[in-house]
Amino acid sequence: DLSRLDSGNVPVRMAPVDLNELLGAVRTALQATAEAKGLRLRVRPTPLWALSDAVLLRRMLVNLVINAIRYTEHGSVLVACRRQGGNGVRIEVWDSGIGIPAEHHEDVFKEFYQLANRAGDRNFGLGLGLNIVQRSAHLLGHRIVLRSQVGCGTRFSILLNATPAVPLAVASAAQTAPPGPGDVSGMRILVIEDNANAREAVQGLLQSWGCSVQEASSQAEALAQLDAAGVPDLILSDYHLGAAETGMDCIAALRARAASSIPACLMSGETHEDFLLAVKAADIPLLHKPVRPAKLRSLLRHMRT
Structure with a gap:
């Protein structure tokens, strides 16, 4: 891990992460280690999501919990999340160890840092x-x-940006799904989504498959992207775009501007019959939220052929 970080050869795919799922995975991985030492590993459930790379964030949290277990002799280790300010999340790892003197707080983050050997003071060798x-x-x-x-004792915290429980179920799949044989690589896709976090999640997933992505949050931005970048292979739009705009209206405007029936797909969590009938009448494919990456990829393959 250290050599890869040194070389910069670490791919980063930012996407919404379900922190409850993340904490559960860490508990499953390390509970036996804690119990073998006579410690209790406590993990508090949380409804919070955050914007991060799920793979790297899990490794960070595992390292913190392993350190907490290793340098705590009695008691417990607690892992919990809470909101931080208006749009932040704090992931905390608490231990009941002997603590770290203030003068060593910066030193413990140094590469290969070890304090002078002190019998019994294993908390200082991180x-x-x-x-x-x-x-x-x-x-x-x-x-x-x-x-x-x-x-x-000691508390380590990871501070990161919060995100709502976004409709795309890509928190882990976007991070771990292999790109496959390049069957959708090179596709030019215009993503229209007014939720910035959701838009970034879709963009990251598509780019991990080799797609070229333009993004927009409104009809005006989408038209500007069309004028600047040309006609995409596919329009992928959320239905509710805010300010009374809909994805269907946006798709119609783009097709009119391009004088071309650009392939398009809507994403929505709506299930009302009137809505479903309207989408069917418009002859636009619909992906129901939360969108499964496998379904999205299947749609791209179909559109490409």
């Missing part, structure tokens, strides 16, 4: 784990905060 956490946080645009008091 090795490479925290250096990897710090580098990964920098790569992702997150922040690491350390709070510790000698005799009272």
Whole structure:
């Protein structure tokens, strides 16, 4: 991990991450390790989501929990999330260890840092784990905060941006799904979505498959993209675009501007009969939210042929 971070050869795919799922995976991976040491690993359920790379964030959290277990002799390790300010999330790892003196708070993040050997003071030998956490946080645009008091334990926090529970179920699939044989690579796709986090998630997923993506949050932006970049292979639009705009209206405007029946697809969580009938009458394919990456990819293959 350290050599890959040094070389910059670490792909980053930002997407909404279900933190409850993430914390559950960490508990499953490390609960036996904690119990073998006589510690209790407590993980609090959370409804929060955050914008990150699920693979790198999981590795960061695993490193923090492993350190907490390794340097705590009695008691428990707690992993929890809470909101931070208006649009932030704080993932916290608490331990009941002996704490880290204030003068060493910066040093523990240094590569290969070890304090002088002190019998019984294993909390001071944090090795490479925290250096990897710090580098990964920098790569992702997150922040690491350390709070510790000698005799009272330690808390490490990862500070990152919150995101709503977005409609695309790509939190882990977008990170781990292999790009496949290039069957959709090179497709030019115009993504129209007024939710910035959801738009970024779709863009990241499509780009991981080799697609070229233009993005817009409104009909006006979509028309500007059409004028600047030319006719895309596919329009992928959310239905509700805000300000009384709909994806169907936007698709119609783009087709009229291009004087071409550009292939298009709508994404929506709507299930009302009137809505479904209107989409069917418009002869526009519909992907129901949460959209499964496999379904989206299947649609792209179909559109390409």
